Amino acid sequence: MKIGIDMMGGDFAPLEAVKGLQTYLSTSDLPANLYCIGDEAQLKVILADFGLVSPDIILIHAPEVIGMxxxxxxxxxEKQQSSIAIGFHMLASGKIDAFISAGNTGAMLVGALYSVKAINGVSRPAIASIIPKLNGSTGILVDVGLNADCKPEHLNQFGILGSLYAKDVFAIENPKVGLLNVGEEEGKGNLLAQASYHxxxxxxxxxFIGNIEGRDVFQDRADxxxxxxxxxxxxLKLAESLYDTAKERSIxxxxxxxxxxxxxxxxxxxxxxxxxVIGHGISNANAFCNMILLAEKMVNSNICGHIIEQFQS
Amino acid sequence: MKIGIDMMGGDFAPLEAVKGLQTYLSTSDLPANLYCIGDEAQLKVILADFGLVSPDIILIHAPEVIGMxxxxxxxxxEKQQSSIAIGFHMLASGKIDAFISAGNTGAMLVGALYSVKAINGVSRPAIASIIPKLNGSTGILVDVGLNADCKPEHLNQFGILGSLYAKDVFAIENPKVGLLNVGEEEGKGNLLAQASYHxxxxxxxxxFIGNIEGRDVFQDRADxxxxxxxxxxxxLKLAESLYDTAKERSIxxxxxxxxxxxxxxxxxxxxxxxxxVIGHGISNANAFCNMILLAEKMVNSNICGHIIEQFQS
Structure with a gap:
C-alpha cells in the first residue's frame, strides 16, 4: 500500500509529521510505503535525524507550499508544485492509494473535489468526525462542515456515506442512522429536517432509527x-473544546x-x-500517526469501492 | 408584585412546585405575592402540610389540567379552566405581573403568543437559555427552540432581545453579541448566517462582536x-446532558x-x-424556586417595557 503524506502541512510541519511517521512505523506490523511529499533537502536531513531512512520511505520533492x-x-x-497539488496528482493518477495532509483545509477540499472528484451519483461529498459515546463505543457525525447549506437529498446521502464509513472503518455491523433534530417524534424540526426524515x-x-436530540449525541442511540x-x-468544535476544558480544569x-x-x-x-484524509492545522505526531492509520483502513477496506457500488445501484 | 404559578405543571406537580415555593419564601427578604393556580382542594391540603399558609399565598382554583x-x-x-389558560387570562388582564409553568411547553407558547401576544415590531419571540462560561460568568443563547426556521431579520432581532435580557436580568453592561457560526471571519457560514452577519x-x-465558533461557546467571547x-x-440539550454525564461519572x-x-x-x-417563564417538565423544587426568582427579576427590571421601547424606536 502506498500512502502519500503532505509533510509541509500543519502548524508544526515538518517536525510533527516526521515524528508521526516514526510512531506509525514503530508500531505497525506491516507498514505501508510512505510517500513523503515536501521540500526534499529539508526532509532528507530531518528524516535522517530521526533515523527514518528505509526503502519504505520515499521522498517526493515539492518546491512549493500552500500556506494555511x-x-x-x-x-x-497557481501552486502546481506544492505538496498538496503534487499529492493530488499522484492520487488521481494512481501513484499513491491515499493522501493525507494537515495543511490548508480549503486547498485539500479543492483537490478532493476537483482533482480526485466526487463519485458518480454523490451530489455532495461530506466530512465526518467521530463522536465518543458514554458506553465506550464510537459514533460518527456527518457532515461536519463541508456543506453549510443542504437539501434533504444531501442528508439522505450522508446517511449512506456515514453507514459505509461506520461499517468499513469502524467495523460496526448494520449501523444505526439517526437524524439530528430538536425532538424525537416524526414531524419535528426545521423544514430541512422534516423533509430529510421522510x-x-x-x-x-x-x-434509519429516527431523530436524535442534542441530549442523545453521546448516548448509544445511533452509530x-x-x-x-x-x-x-x-x-464538532464544541465537543473538541470539552477536551481542552477537561485538560485545563484537570478533570x-x-x-x-x-x-x-x-x-x-x-x-x-x-x-x-x-x-x-484532512487533519487539523494543529496536528501533532499522534494526530499524524492516526491519520496514516485511518488512510490505511480506508484503503484496506476499499470504502471508496463500496461507495461506488452503492451509488451505482 | 404578583407572580402566578401553575401548580399543576411538570412531572412532579404539585409537590415540587410547593417545595419550590417553600424554598423561595424562606430565602426571600421581600417575597412577591404568589398566586397558586391549580386544584384548590388538593393544594389547600399540601400547602398546609408544608406550613405554607399566609396572606401572601393566594389560591386560584383551576378545575382542569393540560396534560404534558x-x-x-x-x-x-378547549380547556379554558385549566391552570395554564387561567394563568394567561390573569396575566393578560393584569391580575398578575408574571406567569410561570413547568407544564405543557406547547400550551405555554400558545398562551404567550396568542393570549399575552408579541410586542409590536417583534416578528418572532424567542426563548433563551443561559450558557455557563469557563471564567465563571454567564452567557445567553437565543433562540433555543421556538423558531426552527429563521430569516436574517429574526436573528437580528434575537440580538436585541438577548441584549436586553443580558442587561436587565443578568446586569451585564453593554453585552457583547456574537453570531454562532462555522468560522471567525465575515463571509463564513450558511446563507442565513452570512446574511444575518450584515x-x-x-x-x-x-x-456586535462578530462570529462565535463552537469551540468558543463556553469562552468569554460573547455575552x-x-x-x-x-x-x-x-x-442547549447537549450542554444539559453534560451535567448528567458529570453526575453519572462522578466528575x-x-x-x-x-x-x-x-x-x-x-x-x-x-x-x-x-x-x-417556561420550565422543564422534570422541574424540581430548586428549579421552581429559580423560576420564581427569574420572573421576579423580569418584573423588577421592567424588561418587557424596555423591549417595547426598543422596538418602538
Missing amino acids: HEHATKAFK LLKENTSIN VIVCEGFTGNII QDEFMHRFNYENVGGTPVLGVAKPV | HEHATKAFK LLKENTSIN VIVCEGFTGNII QDEFMHRFNYENVGGTPVLGVAKPV
Missing part, C-alpha cells in the same frame, strides 16, 4: 448521526479525554473517488 | 450568542455542574408583552 491562510482555489491552481425513512440501504454541515461543525475522566482531536487524527472526505 | 402530551393549541382552546453588524442598538432555534436547541467539577438545568429554572419567552 492562502485562498484555496487560487493557491491550488427520505431517510424510505431509504432501504440504511438502518451515525446525520446533519447539515453548519450544525455539525458547531457540535481526570476517560470520556472527557476521548474528545481529544489527536485520537481522531483527521476526517475523511467521504464520497470522493479515492481516500483523502 | 396533549395537543397544545387544541388543549389551550444585519447584526449594521445594528447600532447592539454591541449573547445568536442562532436559529434548531442549532440552539441542539446545543467533581464546578463548571460541569453549572450545566444543571435546575440552576437555570426556566426560559423566558422574550418578545411577548408580559413576563412568561
Whole structure:
C-alpha cells in the first residue's frame, strides 16, 4: 500500500509529521510505503535525524507550499508544485492509494473535489468526525462542515456515506442512522429536517432509527448521526473544546479525554473517488500517526469501492 | 408584585412546585405575592402540610389540567379552566405581573403568543437559555427552540432581545453579541448566517462582536450568542446532558455542574408583552424556586417595557 503524506502541512510541519511517521512505523506490523511529499533537502536531513531512512520511505520533492491562510482555489491552481497539488496528482493518477495532509483545509477540499472528484451519483461529498459515546463505543457525525447549506437529498446521502464509513472503518455491523433534530417524534424540526426524515425513512440501504436530540449525541442511540454541515461543525468544535476544558480544569475522566482531536487524527472526505484524509492545522505526531492509520483502513477496506457500488445501484 | 404559578405543571406537580415555593419564601427578604393556580382542594391540603399558609399565598382554583402530551393549541382552546389558560387570562388582564409553568411547553407558547401576544415590531419571540462560561460568568443563547426556521431579520432581532435580557436580568453592561457560526471571519457560514452577519453588524442598538465558533461557546467571547432555534436547541440539550454525564461519572467539577438545568429554572419567552417563564417538565423544587426568582427579576427590571421601547424606536 502506498500512502502519500503532505509533510509541509500543519502548524508544526515538518517536525510533527516526521515524528508521526516514526510512531506509525514503530508500531505497525506491516507498514505501508510512505510517500513523503515536501521540500526534499529539508526532509532528507530531518528524516535522517530521526533515523527514518528505509526503502519504505520515499521522498517526493515539492518546491512549493500552500500556506494555511492562502485562498484555496487560487493557491491550488497557481501552486502546481506544492505538496498538496503534487499529492493530488499522484492520487488521481494512481501513484499513491491515499493522501493525507494537515495543511490548508480549503486547498485539500479543492483537490478532493476537483482533482480526485466526487463519485458518480454523490451530489455532495461530506466530512465526518467521530463522536465518543458514554458506553465506550464510537459514533460518527456527518457532515461536519463541508456543506453549510443542504437539501434533504444531501442528508439522505450522508446517511449512506456515514453507514459505509461506520461499517468499513469502524467495523460496526448494520449501523444505526439517526437524524439530528430538536425532538424525537416524526414531524419535528426545521423544514430541512422534516423533509430529510421522510427520505431517510424510505431509504432501504440504511438502518434509519429516527431523530436524535442534542441530549442523545453521546448516548448509544445511533452509530451515525446525520446533519447539515453548519450544525455539525458547531457540535464538532464544541465537543473538541470539552477536551481542552477537561485538560485545563484537570478533570481526570476517560470520556472527557476521548474528545481529544489527536485520537481522531483527521476526517475523511467521504464520497470522493479515492481516500483523502484532512487533519487539523494543529496536528501533532499522534494526530499524524492516526491519520496514516485511518488512510490505511480506508484503503484496506476499499470504502471508496463500496461507495461506488452503492451509488451505482 | 404578583407572580402566578401553575401548580399543576411538570412531572412532579404539585409537590415540587410547593417545595419550590417553600424554598423561595424562606430565602426571600421581600417575597412577591404568589398566586397558586391549580386544584384548590388538593393544594389547600399540601400547602398546609408544608406550613405554607399566609396572606401572601393566594389560591386560584383551576378545575382542569393540560396534560404534558396533549395537543397544545387544541388543549389551550378547549380547556379554558385549566391552570395554564387561567394563568394567561390573569396575566393578560393584569391580575398578575408574571406567569410561570413547568407544564405543557406547547400550551405555554400558545398562551404567550396568542393570549399575552408579541410586542409590536417583534416578528418572532424567542426563548433563551443561559450558557455557563469557563471564567465563571454567564452567557445567553437565543433562540433555543421556538423558531426552527429563521430569516436574517429574526436573528437580528434575537440580538436585541438577548441584549436586553443580558442587561436587565443578568446586569451585564453593554453585552457583547456574537453570531454562532462555522468560522471567525465575515463571509463564513450558511446563507442565513452570512446574511444575518450584515444585519447584526449594521445594528447600532447592539454591541456586535462578530462570529462565535463552537469551540468558543463556553469562552468569554460573547455575552449573547445568536442562532436559529434548531442549532440552539441542539446545543442547549447537549450542554444539559453534560451535567448528567458529570453526575453519572462522578466528575467533581464546578463548571460541569453549572450545566444543571435546575440552576437555570426556566426560559423566558422574550418578545411577548408580559413576563412568561417556561420550565422543564422534570422541574424540581430548586428549579421552581429559580423560576420564581427569574420572573421576579423580569418584573423588577421592567424588561418587557424596555423591549417595547426598543422596538418602538
